[in-house]
Amino acid sequence: MITMDTIIREGNPTLREVAKEVSVPLSDEDIKLGEEMMEFLHNSQDPVKAEELGLRGGVGLAAPQLDISKRIIAVHVPSGDLENPEPTLSAVMYNPKILSHSVQDACLGEGEGCLSVDREVPGYVVRHNKITLSYVDAAGVKQKIRLKNYEAIVVQHEIDHLNGVMFYDHINQENPYALKDGVLVIE
Numbered sequence: 207m208i209t210m211d212t213i214i215r216e217g218n219p220t221l222r223e224v225a226k227e228v229s230v231p232l233s234d235e236d237i238k239l240g241e242e243m244m245e246f247l248h249n250s251q252d253p254v255k256a257e258e259l260g261l262r263g264g265v266g267l268a269a270p271q272l273d274i275s276k277r278i279i280a281v282h283v284p285s286g287d288l289e290n291p292e293p294t295l296s297a298v299m300y301n302p303k304i305l306s307h308s309v310q311d312a313c314l315g316e317g318e319g320c321l322s323v324d325r326e327v328p329g330y331v332v333r334h335n336k337i338t339l340s341y342v343d344a345a346g347v348k349q350k351i352r353l354k355n356y357e358a359i360v361v362q363h364e365i366d367h368l369n370g371v372m373f374y375d376h377i378n379q380e381n382p383y384a385l386k387d388g389v390l391v392i393e
């Protein structure tokens with residue numbers, strides 16, 4: 207089971223590596239890893255389990271954060287309203303690839319954090335507002351989806367991990383809250 211002890215922290219060189227594509231058809235090992243990554247996200251968002259296991263709530267996780275330099279990510283974005291338990295996006299993605307993106311940029315009004323970064327790094331992390339994404343799903347089927355706003359931000363944060371990029375690499379050093387015209391701030 208993945209716990210906070212399994213997650214490597216900044217300073218570990220694996221977080222700065224470019225991860226390798228996984229072979230398709232997927233190996234049992236890679237399928238199992240994806241399941242464990244998704245289980246971590248579920249546990250981390252369950253108040254009882256998160257408390258029990260001492261987990262920080264997470265909406266995404268990338269294999270390099272487990273010191274595994276493979277192009278595998280898991281995302282589980284809750285809908286946000288307690289009435290509707292359905293997540294807005296829940297998937298394990300193998301070899302995810304951004305095929306195209308909007309001209310429109312976006313960032314989270316609260317900035318970003320990372321389970322591999324044990325400190326606050328303030329500032330806007332400007333990303334694409336909309337992306338068209340291809341990936342292989344846990345059943346080994348090639349998928350092509352379009353995402354926007356928060357879900358698009360989450361997936362871009364995870365794909366960054368596959369390329370050795372940390373969220374604070376995007377923050378403007380001179381003025382962390384500098385924003386070009388037209389960047390959508392997502393609250």
Ligand SMILES: O=CN(O)C[C@@H](CC1CCCC1)C(=O)N1NCCC[C@H]1C(=O)Nc1ccccn1
Nearest residue numbers: 263264265266267268318319320321322360363
């Ligand atoms: O690479 C993956 N990571 O580093 C886990 C990150 C991924 C998100 C950061 C910004 C976009 C993707 C993560 O989830 N967080 N960052 C650190 C602490 C908070 C936590 C978070 O945003 N939690 C959350 C949010 C809404 C609902 C439930 N939980």
Ligand code: NI
Nearest residue numbers: 319320321322
């Ligand atoms: Ni992260």
